[in-house]
Every structure is written in C-alpha cells, then in structure tokens.
Amino acid sequence: xxxxxxxxxxxxxxxxxxxxxxxxxxxxxxxxxxxxxxxxxxxxxxxxxxxxxxxxxxxxxxxxxxxxxxxxxxxxxxxxxxxxxxxxxxxxxxxxxxxxxxxxxxxxxxxxxxxxxxxxxxxxxxxxxxxxxxxxxxxxxxxxxxxxxxxxxxxxxxxxxxxxxxxxxxxxxxxxxxxxxxxxxxxxxxxxxxxxxxxxxxxxxxxxxxxxxxxxxxxxxxxxxxxxxxxxxxxxxxxxxxxxxxxxxxxxxxxxxxxxxxxxxxxxxxxxxxxxxxxxxxxxxxxxxxxxxxxxxxxxxxxxxxxxxxxxxxxxxxxxxxxxxxxxxxxxxxxxxxxxxxxxxxxx
Ligand code: KG4
Ligand code: ZN
Numbered sequence: 001x002x003x004x005x006x007x008x009x010x011x012x013x014x015x016x017x018x019x020x021x022x023x024x025x026x027x028x029x030x031x032x033x034x035x036x037x038x039x040x041x042x043x044x045x046x047x048x049x050x051x052x053x054x055x056x057x058x059x060x061x062x063x064x065x066x067x068x069x070x071x072x073x074x075x076x077x078x079x080x081x082x083x084x085x086x087x088x089x090x091x092x093x094x095x096x097x098x099x100x101x102x103x104x105x106x107x108x109x110x111x112x113x114x115x116x117x118x119x120x121x122x123x124x125x126x127x128x129x130x131x132x133x134x135x136x137x138x139x140x141x142x143x144x145x146x147x148x149x150x151x152x153x154x155x156x157x158x159x160x161x162x163x164x165x166x167x168x169x170x171x172x173x174x175x176x177x178x179x180x181x182x183x184x185x186x187x188x189x190x191x192x193x194x195x196x197x198x199x200x201x202x203x204x205x206x207x208x209x210x211x212x213x214x215x216x217x218x219x220x221x222x223x224x225x226x227x228x229x230x231x232x233x234x235x236x237x238x239x240x241x242x243x244x245x246x247x248x249x250x251x252x253x254x255x256x257x258x259x260x261x262x263x264x265x266x267x268x269x270x271x272x273x274x275x276x277x278x279x280x281x282x283x284x285x286x287x288x289x290x291x292x293x294x295x296x297x298x299x300x301x302x303x304x305x306x307x308x309x310x311x312x313x314x315x316x317x318x319x320x321x322x323x324x325x326x327x328x329x330x331x332x333x334x335x336x337x338x339x340x341x342x343x344x345x346x347x348x
Contacts, residue, residue, distance in 0.1 A: 001020070001021050001022060001075070002020070002021045002075050002076060002320060002323060002324050003018060003019070003020040003021070003026070003073060003074050003075050003076070004018065004019050004020075004074070004075065004076040004077065004078050004316050004319050004320040004323055005017075005018055005060065005063075005074050005076070005077050005078070005096075005099075005316065006018070006019065006078045006079070006110070006312045006313065006314075006315035006316025006317070006318075006319055006320075007056060007060070007077070007078070007079040007080070007092045007095060007096045007312060007315060008079075008080050008092065008112075008115070008310055008311060008312045008314070008315045009052040009056060009079070009080060009084075009088050009089060009091050009092030010080045010082070010083070010084025010085065010088055010089050010092070010112045010310065011043060011048065011084055011085055011088060011138070011139075011310060012032065012033040012034070012036075012037055012043045012048050012088075012179075012310075013030060013031070013032050013033065013309070013310040013311070014030070014031040014033075014051070014052050014055040014056055014059055015028070015029070015030045015031075015059075015310060015311040015312030015313070015315065016028065016029050016030075016056070016059040016060050016062075016063045016312040017029070017063060017311070017312035017313040017315070017316040017317075018063060018064070018067050018069075018074070018316060019122075019313065019316035019317050019319075019320045021320070021324070024122070025122055025313055025316070025317075026066075026067040026069075027063045027064070027066035027067040028063060028066075028311065028312055028313045028316075029059045029062045029063045029066070029312070030059075030311055030312065031055045031059055033047075033048060033051050034178070034179065036048075036051055037178060038177060038178055040178075041172060041178050042168075042178055043085070045085045045086075045087055045088065046087065048085055048087070048088045049085070049087035049088050049090070049091055052088055052091040052092065053091050056091060056092065056095050057095065059312075060095075060099075063312070071099070071103055072103070074103065074105060075105060075106075075323075076100075076105055076106050076107065076108070076319065076320070076323040076328070077096045077097075077099055077100040077103075077105055077106075077107040077108075077319070078096070078107065078108050078109075078110050078315055078316055078318065078319020078320070078322075078323065079092040079093050079095070079096030079097070079107070079108075079109060079110065079315065079319075080092055080093075080109070080110050080111075080112045080115065080315050081093055081109025081110060081111070081333075081334065081335055081336060081339075082109070082111065082112065082335055082336030082337060082338070082339040083111075083112055083113070083139065083140075083336060083337055083338055083339045084112055084139075084335075084337060085337065086335050086337045089335035089336075089337070090335045093109060093333045093334065093335050094333065096109075096333075097331075097333035101331065106323055106328035107328060107329060107333075108319050108322050108323055108327060108328050108329055109329060109333065109334070109335075110315050110318045110319050110322070111318070111339060111341060111344055112310075112315075113135055113137070113140055113142070113277075113341055114149075114150075114318050114341065114344060115314035115315045115317070115318045116135055116137060116276040116277045116303075116314060117133045117135060117144070117146065117274060117276050118149070118314060118317055118318050118321065119276050119303035119307045119308070119311075119313070119314040119317070120274055120276065120301040120302060120303045121317060122303065122304075122307055122313055122314070122317055123303070123304060125301070126301075127272050127274050127299075127301040128272065129146060129147060129148045129149075130145070130146060130147045130148070130269075130270045130272075131146050131270050131272035131273065131274050131301075132144070132145055132146065132155070132261075132264050132265060132268050132270055132272070132273050132274070133146050133273075133274040133275075133276060134257065134260075134261055134264075134273065134274070134275050134276075134280075134289075135276055135277045136162070136163040136164065136257070136275070136276075136277040136278070136279035136280055136285075137162060137163075137164050137277035137278045137279065138162060138164035138165055138168065138179075138181075138278055139162050139164070139165070140157070140158075140162050140277065141157060141158035141162045141163045141164075141210050141212070142154060142155075142156070142157040142158075142341070143155040143156040143157070143208050143260060143261070143264050144341060145268065145270075146274070148346060148347065149318075149321050149322070149325075149346070149347050150322075150344045150345050150346035150347055151346045152341045152342050152344060153342065154340075154341065154342055155208045155264055156207060156208025156209045156210065156260065156264070157209060157210065158209070158210040158211060158212060159209050159210070159211050160211050160212065160213040161211075161212045161213045161216070162212070163210070163212060163253060163257070163279045164181055164277070164278050164279045165212070166212035166213065166215055166216055166253065167180060167181035167184055167185075167249075167253070167279065168180040168181055169216045170184060170215065170216050170219045170246075170249050171183050171184040171246075173216065173219055173220055173223060174187065174219070174223070174242050174245065174246060175242075181278065181279065181282075182281070184246050184249070184250065185246075185250060185282050185283065185284070187242065187243050187246040188243065188246040188247040188249070188250040188284070189243075190240075190243040190247075191240075191243035191244045191245070191246050191247025191248070191250075192240075192243075192244055192247065193247055193248075193251060195244040195247075195248065196222055196244055196245060196247075196248035197248065198215055198218050198219070198222075198248045198249060198251070198252035199214065199215070199218065199252065200252055200255050200256045200259060201214055201215065201252075201256060202256075203255075203256055203259045203260070208260055208263060208264055210256065210257075210260065212253065212256075215249055215252055215253065218249075218252075219245055219248075219249050222245050222248070223242075223245060226241050226245070227241055227242070250282070250284055251284075253285075254282070254284050254285050254288050254289075255288075257285060257289065258288050258289060258292045261273060261289060261292070261293070262292055262293075262296060265293065265296055265298050266296070271297060271298050271299060272298065272299050272300075272301065273289070273293055273298050273299070273300050273301070274300075274301045274302070275289055275300060275301070275302040276302060276303055276308065277308065278308055278309040278310070279308075280302050280303065280308045281305045281308035281309055286302055321347065322347065325347035325348065327345070327347070
C-alpha cells in the first residue's frame with residue numbers, strides 16, 4: 001500500500017492531493033490565484049511564488065482533513081519540479097522535500113507535463129499503453145508517443161506560441177479578462193461559425209509541428225477591419241462580431257489539432273489517443289477530436305474537466321507511479337524551469 005501526497009505549484013494554481021494504491025484519489029484541494037493576477041492581465045511570477053508560500057501548508061491541512069487522516073498516514077511525497085516558473089516551483093519543492101525529511105518518507109520531483117498526461121488515469125476508464133498524447137497547456141503544445149510511463153518520444157510541437165498562450169493572447173485582444181482561454185471559449189459559444197475563416201497553420205505541409213502565433217495576428221487584423229471605430233457599429237453588432245471572431249479563432253485551433261491528431265494516429269500503430277492539459281478542457285476540442293477519432297477507430301481519453309487544468313491530483317498520481325516503482329531522490333532538491341519530457345527515466 002502506498003499513499004502519496006502531491007503538491008503542485010508550477011504556475012498560478014496551488015494544488016494538493018492524496019492518491020492511494022487501494023482507494024485511488026482520497027482528497028484534493030485547489031487554490032487559484034486568478035484574482036491576484038487579474039489586474040496585471042497575466043501571471044506575475046514573484047506574486048505567484050509569494051502566494052504559494054501562503055497557501056500550500058493550509059491546503060495540505062485541508063486535504064488531510066478531507067481524508068480524515070494525519071501526516072503519519074502518508075508514505076510518500078511528490079511535488080512538481082518543473083517545467084514552470086522557477087520561484088513558484090521552488091516553493092512546492094522546498095515544502096515537499098522538507099516535509100518528506102521530517103516524516104522520514106521518500107519523495108520525488110514530478111514533471112508537470114507527465115502529470116497532465118497521466119491525469120486521465122485518475123478515472124475508472126484508463127487508457128492503456130502504448131498511446132499517443134496531445135498535450136495542450138498554457139506553456140506547451142506537444143504530440144508525444146507514449147510507450148509507457150517515462151518512455152516518451154516527441155512527435156511534434158509548437159514552433160512558437162503554445163495553444164493556451166494563443167487562446168490567452170487572442171482573448172486579451174478581444175478585451176477579455178485574464179485568464180482568457182475559458183473566457184474566449186465562452187464568447188465563441190455565441191459566435192456564428194463560418195462568418196470569418198482563419199487559416200489552419202502548418203496543415204498544408206507534412207509533419208506534426210504546430211504554429212499558433214499567426215492566428216493571433218489574424219484575429220487582430222480582422223478586429224481592426226471589422227470593428228474600426230469609423231464603422232460606428234451598434235453595440236450588439238460589435239459584440240456579435242467579437243463572438244464571431246472568437247468562434248473563428250477557436251475553430252481554427254480545433255481544426256488544426258484534429259488534422260494533426262488524425263495524421264499522428266494514421267502513422268502510429270496505437271489506437272489510443274490521450275488529450276490533456278488546460279486547453280483539453282475546451283468543449284469544442286473534446287467533441288471534435290472524439291468525432292474525428294471515432295471515424296478512425298481510435299479511442300480517445302481525456303481527464304475530467306477539473307483535472308485538465310493544473311491540479312494536485314495529477315502530481316500525486318504521477319508521483320505515486322514513480323515512488324511505487326522504487327524511484328525517489330536524495331536530500332537535495334531543485335527546480336527545472338525547462339525540462340524536456342524525453343529526458344525522463346522509465347520506471348524499470
Ligand atoms: O495546464 P494549464 O492549467 O496550465 C499550464 O500548464 O500552462 O493550462 C492553462 C491554459 C491557459 O492558457 C488557459 O487559457 C487554457 O489552458 N484553457 C483553455 C480552457 N480552459 C483553460 N483554453 C481554451 N478553452 C478552455 N476551456
Ligand atoms: Zn499545466
């Protein structure tokens with residue numbers, strides 16, 4: 001029996017959870033710093049670190065209370081060691097490692113994107129290895145061939161903005177508050193599909209890389225043309241145009257991902273696709289990928305929406321996988337703001 005406390009502090013969310021071999025996810029808590037950063041229109045790294053300092057211990061307390069157990073009933077500690085904001089990561093690492101030392105428990109630094117990738121396994125219906133994963137978050141857009149935990153081969157990635165970053169920047173252009181991704185998705189629900197057509201970047205050439213920064217410029221140009229002050233649009237008409245632009249942007253991102261996933265699955269011997277990371281919470285993306293993969297005979301797995309964005313549960317689970325295999329680290333700890341997924345070690 002192994003019961004692992006997971007701590008996530010890589011960006012603007014403090015997440016804590018306990019995962020147990022027999023009982024699965026026993027409890028989890030999340031604190032979002034959205035309000036703290038909203039006035040600045042984006043994450044301020046120093047403020048993020050300080051807030052993690054304030055929130056991590058109380059959240060550990062809350063999570064243990066939820067599960068009705070004490071620190072002495074834990075057998076291992078996992079914390080996000082990268083990639084992410086270095087100050088924010090160091091808070092979780094310092095707390096996780098010190099707690100492990102005091103309790104005389106093994107601990108492990110988890111790769112944030114491995115956490116995202118394994119998040120669907122928190123549910124009953126789990127994907128089986130090997131599979132292909134599309135990881136789409138605020139900092140990463142990657143297609144990865146996954147043979148097993150720790151056996152990763154990068155098939156393609158974004159050569160510029162990550163998908164979430166493109167959502168956030170375009171949302172900002174549309175005057176939506178931070179964090180823009182979910183706000184843009186909400187606005188797009190009211191948009192009419194097809195009024196504007198945005199390009200599907202890098203789909204006209206072979207390969208599995210992505211590029212999203214041009215879409216943001218396309219959105220800006222469309223806005224300048226369609227919402228120019230000289231046009232004196234009625235407020236409702238202007239609002240509809242903003243929604244139509246949001247819809248056109250979302251459709252372009254989703255279509256591009258569908259095309260690349262289809263291509264990746266046709267080249268792979270696996271018939272399983274995992275979709276994970278913050279952007280995988282997007283309803284249209286989930287539906288369209290599912291629809292397209294059904295036709296290809298590919299089974300799709302994504303985390304439940306609450307575990308698509310950053311959370312402690314995925315870190316507890318990924319840490320549990322590694323600690324269970326006997327991996328743990330020495331007394332030192334660190335953080336890796338940049339950390340290629342392919343550098344991770346396999347379980348055996
Ligand atoms: O995985 P995540 O929580 O943090 C990182 O590891 O970066 O991903 C956050 C990203 C943000 O860019 C956010 O705008 C985007 O995921 N996001 C969404 C949606 N929910 C979150 N993008 C589009 N549609 C959504 N529903
Ligand atoms: Zn994340």
